[in-house]
Amino acid sequence: MPPHFFVSLPAPSLSLLPPPSTTISLSLSSLSPPPPPTNRGRTTTVRSSMEDRRRSRVSLFPPLPHRDLMLDVISAVDSRLSPHLLPSSVPSDVLSFRNPTGSSLGSLDIRRGSPASSVDFMLESWLHCRLPTGALDITTLLAFLNGSTDAPHLMMELIQASPTALVLLLDLLPRKDLPLHQHYLDDFYHRTQLDRQRQQLESLPQVRPYRSPSLYVRSIFSPTAVAVAVDCGEGAESVMEDIVRARLGSVAREYVRVWSDECACSTKQMEASETAHMRRRDGLIKAKAIEIDLSANLPRLFGPDVSNRVVAEIQKAFGEQR
């Protein structure tokens, strides 16, 4: 099974990847207005340069419907967090990697939060694998917060097994045991009306609920998690493009907006024991993500050397929460 953070994947279809002309342009600009050049000129330049490098790296991946959506979501989160992130220390052979035969291609970038921020890390991962059964593309965004807040983490993952079939996982991962913390449920999930987004998505005939085969993965999701499989049927590439652009894009924008407004830079005074408990919970979730997905699957797809390098970078980010 291929690597992925939060989902055991559907069997990849036999469909070939779409031609390079199949691109979708999305805009999340409302989420990430460029700062005025008068007082943030240098920040803007640095960010533009980073953004250019990201787009350049990602251009190596097939232009599937989900690629531009993920790019825009990641850029929006990056814009929001950028003042609170340290420069990436990921080496170039992890920023871009491939297996010896060139059939699998990957890119991982991680930026740690600055010492005074609420951000633990922001991770983006792109994987493209040509398997005997077909091609598979998985893109993951994780934006985890540290012990200075109990606000939820952001996670989004898109797994595309053919040009007309994908799985979307999108959630604000709770950091508390919700039955014990009703105010937390009210603040982050009820009051923000995230469930409306999920409902609207699931009302589409091409969309059905998706359940991860991992019970552990299911157990970390919130009650408003989007976990859906979209299947448009053979030959319906344009329908899939429309759904990704108009529907998935709209839902992802709203989740990112809520997370940016309510969680990203929040702080909360907590008892030391409460913080320690929450960190332990965060730590277990991160360890399990590595165990379920990466350690088991990356070596098979990329060989031990590449795999070790990639997992080491993730472990570094996952293991050093402040």
Added chain:
Amino acid sequence: MPPHFFVSLPAPSLSLLPPPSTTISLSLSSLSPPPPPTNRGRTTTVRSSMEDRRRSRVSLFPPLPHRDLMLDVISAVDSRLSPHLLPSSVPSDVLSFRNPTGSSLGSLDIRRGSPASSVDFMLESWLHCRLPTGALDITTLLAFLNGSTDAPHLMMELIQASPTALVLLLDLLPRKDLPLHQHYLDDFYHRTQLDRQRQQLESLPQVRPYRSPSLYVRSIFSPTAVAVAVDCGEGAESVMEDIVRARLGSVAREYVRVWSDECACSTKQMEASETAHMRRRDGLIKAKAIEIDLSANLPRLFGPDVSNRVVAEIQKAFGEQR
């Protein structure tokens, strides 16, 4: 909205109740073999007499497809727990009650666990409401355990809004924060393979996942909770009967078997702080169940006097966990 423990209900359909001939016979006898009369004669007689009284009370409710399923499930759980239950102390005007006009009918029975047992209480509730929009029948079974074990509680609820449409909720409610307790997840949910049952049910074309509108209710469910809406379409009463008997019955039997074998009479040594934490969690779930459902809805359906009596009995059982 009508009363119910764990679900906000679908709008009742305009369908009338089916004629009294619409009955289904189910057997859960494999779950509850009668004990040999040679050494348990008196127990058997007491149980038979209680069973007769239950069936007599329930015969007042419309013979919808779900009635006999719930009766057999409740009898099976009762048989398993019976040696560990105290006699019911519920007064007769709560065992059977109705509103002044007779359009709503209810029955509630609660038996507390004996002092040395792991059982907190077993609750069964039957409600039939003729609303302006149609009839609605809700049957609930709760078997909660006490602080001598951390094994999950059992809950089952069937809500039938027409002879061809119902909602089933069935779960082993976890008593731990699962992301922190992977062994608990493995022991009660993974190893027991409960998810296969859910998968099989959801593969039927008449069945789709059901999400409670209450985020709190969703948050207390396990990752293998069965939460489904069954809709067979107008006029398909016999299809519904088959599904209830063969499919829902089979899944319910397996959940009850797992709960009976793995949870019902288990004990676990725990630190005092761990037990206290778990009791607080149990207490919040029970308080919320009363708040969401009963306190808000029973008075509208049965008037304040009946409602107060019924809620008082439930609060008594919910508030006295050992």
